[in-house]
Amino acid sequence: MLEVRDLVAGYGGVPILRGVSLEVGAREVVAVLGANGVGKTTLNKALSGLVRPMSGEIRFEGRRIDGASAASIVAAGLIHVPEGRKIFPNLSVRENLELGSYRRAKPNRAANLDRVFATFPRLKERERQFAGTLSGGEQQMLAIGRGLMGEPRLVILDEPSLGLSPLLVEELFTLIRRIAADGPAVMLVEQNVVQSLELAGRAYVIENGHVVMEGPAERLKGDAALEKAYLGL
Template sequence: MLEVKDLRAGYGAVEVLRGIDLSVASGEIVAVLGANGVGKTTLNKVLSGMLPVTSGSIAFDGATLGGSPIAAVDAGLIHVPEGRRIFPNMSVEENLELGSYRRARPSRARNLAHVYEVFPRLRERSAQAAGTLSGGEQQMLAIGRGMMAEPKLLILDEPSLGLSPLLVEEMFTLIRRLNAEGLPIMLVEQNVVQSLEIANRAYIIENGEVIMSGTAADIAADPDLKRAYLGL
């Protein structure tokens, strides 16, 4: 679905991504892991066309991609950003409907029914102002809005950020469910342990470079990762 080769990008003269190589195959959950400030969000912005590519290539679903958020959405690469970015003064249902503004508009009613089936709490709060939802409900809304565009690949940027431990567990269960329905997911997270529990493969990013990659099981067992991220 997604193949990134020697990707370099940054802000002005500051290079943040220093030759990233990664891929996501159909049906996979691929975790992209790392601490704050290592380039994860920059990577998401480049993949979504919100930040230009300095060099390297992005191929998505067999076609070259890069440089335009519209092209990314039209192709089916849907990014659920860090911090949810919902429209707080609009209702839950209006937020969801906006998810299909550019893509999948003819299927809006069917996709809305599916989102409400996955997130019953959103159905209960469909007329409520989105800004009055709890943090966990707002994250559900952000993911539901992404689902409205019928993604071919869903990029989730820090979906567990700011949630209670119980809601974090619920969020990872949900991600596994969406993937079981056939949706490939690129999971960009700081939560190393739970991400590796649900992912097929993983990449560890440090200082804008991939320093480790492989199956999630192999990376979870790697002593260097345990020392660096788990304090073991």
């Protein structure tokens, strides 16, 4: 579904990613792991059209999208739920969700809204509440729900557990597992190694703009080199 080959990307002519290659298959959950500053967010921005690659290829369902606009990438079904939630605090929960279908799946808005409320019952309870008054965990649910409103073929979840309590992290990963079971492929970009590897089928570890480890999640869980690569020690 997603094929990235030798991707080089960065800012102001300075590369952050230095030849990253990875794949995500249909209905697959793939984790992309790494500490802060290794290039995970740059990767997400390049995949979603917010950063133009310097070189390399990105293909989504067989079609090259490197250099395509963010709007056309969303319309194709690759939807990025960004780090930091990026909700609209002065709009209601419902209004935030409805904006998720602005570029894609607008005819199915009502059905998708029901589906999101079924997945995240707390959002239904707070449907008319201003999004900025939600707790951190509820805002993260809203951000993911907004992404699901566009009927993604592949959804990129960028640090969904960031800033949440351990109990909320556990709940969130359970919900992500349920979302993946319902159909879209998931690329989970995280610092939370243990729970990400419990959820994903395969994983990539990025360090200093390079993929330094990859393989089945079950194998990586038992790899003594993972801590070294992940922590950069």
